[in-house]
Amino acid sequence: MSTPxxxxxxxxxxxxxxxxxxxxxxxxxxxxxFLLGPSGCGKTTLLRLIAGFMEPTKGSIKFGSRDVTxxxxxxxxxxMVFQSYALWPHMSVRENVEFGLKSRKVxxxxxxxxxxxxxxxxxxxxxxxxxxxxxxxGQQQRVALARALVVEPDVLLLDEPLSNLDAKLRNExxxxxxxxxxxTDVTAVYxxxxxxxxxxxxxxxxxxxxGKIMQVGGPRELxxxxxxxxxxxxxxxxNMFEGTVAERNGASVVVRTGVGPLRAAATSNPPAASGVxxxxxxxxxxxxxxxxxxxxxxxxxxxxxxxxxxxxxxxxHWLEARSPNGDSAAQKLRVFEMNPRRxxxxxxxxxxAIDPREVVLLTE
Numbered sequence: 519m520s521t522p523x524x525x526x527x528x529x530x531x532x533x534x535x536x537x538x539x540x541x542x543x544x545x546x547x548x549x550x551x552f553l554l555g556p557s558g559c560g561k562t563t564l565l566r567l568i569a570g571f572m573e574p575t576k577g578s579i580k581f582g583s584r585d586v587t588x589x590x591x592x593x594x595x596x597x598m599v600f601q602s603y604a605l606w607p608h609m610s611v612r613e614n615v616e617f618g619l620k621s622r623k624v625x626x627x628x629x630x631x632x633x634x635x636x637x638x639x640x641x642x643x644x645x646x647x648x649x650x651x652x653x654x655x656g657q658q659q660r661v662a663l664a665r666a667l668v669v670e671p672d673v674l675l676l677d678e679p680l681s682n683l684d685a686k687l688r689n690e691x692x693x694x695x696x697x698x699x700x701x702t703d704v705t706a707v708y709x710x711x712x713x714x715x716x717x718x719x720x721x722x723x724x725x726x727x728x729g730k731i732m733q734v735g736g737p738r739e740l741x742x743x744x745x746x747x748x749x750x751x752x753x754x755x756x757n758m759f760e761g762t763v764a765e766r767n768g769a770s771v772v773v774r775t776g777v778g779p780l781r782a783a784a785t786s787n788p789p790a791a792s793g794v795x796x797x798x799x800x801x802x803x804x805x806x807x808x809x810x811x812x813x814x815x816x817x818x819x820x821x822x823x824x825x826x827x828x829x830x831x832x833x834x835h836w837l838e839a840r841s842p843n844g845d846s847a848a849q850k851l852r853v854f855e856m857n858p859r860r861x862x863x864x865x866x867x868x869x870x871a872i873d874p875r876e877v878v879l880l881t882e
Contacts, residue, residue, distance in 0.1 A: 570586065644685060725748075747798075797878070823864060
């Protein structure tokens with residue numbers, strides 16, 4: 519049975535600096551859970567507290583029903599995969615993977631079978647007798663993963679394990695790590711600052727800032743329905759329009775903004791507070807339409823083309839939007855167009871449509 523992780527009021531202070539600040543979090547057993555945030559947000563410190571490499575200033579850590587808060591790393595039954603691989607160069611692949619079993623005094627016959635299974639799981643069994651220096655970076659990271667898994671840990675901890683690899687290898691190993699975690703049913707905590715990595719792999723995630731957890735949820739929830747501007751901006755590109763609520767009814771909320779009124783679906787937004795609100799619209803939610811297109815319930819903005827960055831399968835357009843009566847400063851609008859078929863000239867008039875269901879209201 520997989521092991522859940524429970525953190526209660528967990529803090530780590532370095533003098534007056536609160537690297538981890540009163541974090542309470544429950545990670546469901548058997549899930550691949552991501553700690554995500556910018557550099558210095560406390561995610562690696564939190565992982566090291568879970569691993570036992572640091573003692574918390576206060577709070578508790580449980581693996582299942584077992585309180586591991588004051589246990590050293592070797593007593594927690596947690597496997598660790600580091601960014602730097604941390605393989606011993608004088609040992610073969612097999613010896614590297616076997617090392618943890620030897621230190622646990624596992625009988626030789628059992629050691630061989632378990633090492634073979636672990637190497638087979640990461641598709642490295644045919645390279646068992648090679649030295650780490652004879653392997654590529656991706657292969658070394660597979661060995662590091664096998665070494666962590668061979669001890670049959672209750673919890674698998676991964677500290678930015680793919681950051682040293684090129685883009686193609688990262689994509690391959692993302693799929694491999696997710697497959698292995700599902701096959702072994704291990705509870706995994708994965709630290710990264712790479713949003714795409716987290717969105718493509720995670721069962722659940724927590725976004726951190728200044729030692730605190732800002733939001734917890736699934737990938738789709740955090741990307742599409744962030745709770746505040748920090749999470750919205752961190753999870754991907756955004757267009758943000760500041761305004762005030764002008765109208766409310768059961769189906770929608772109308773916000774008066776610097777580019778004109780924007781209608782947001784009330785069913786997909788919390789009740790809008792009075793005063794200033796922010797309308798978040800992801801660039802891929804903005805559609806280019808013909809001038810004079812019927813509104814059909816959508817927000818229609820008439821803009822001016824500034825520039826386009828062509829990326830092959832996608833074009834990133836920068837447009838200039840103004841309010842219809844011209845009483846406010848122009849605002850840049852970013853649009854992602856998949857499979858672009860035409861080029862726009864600088865200064866060309868461009869109309870765009872935004873579905874009210876794609877307008878997310880944020881009050882902070």
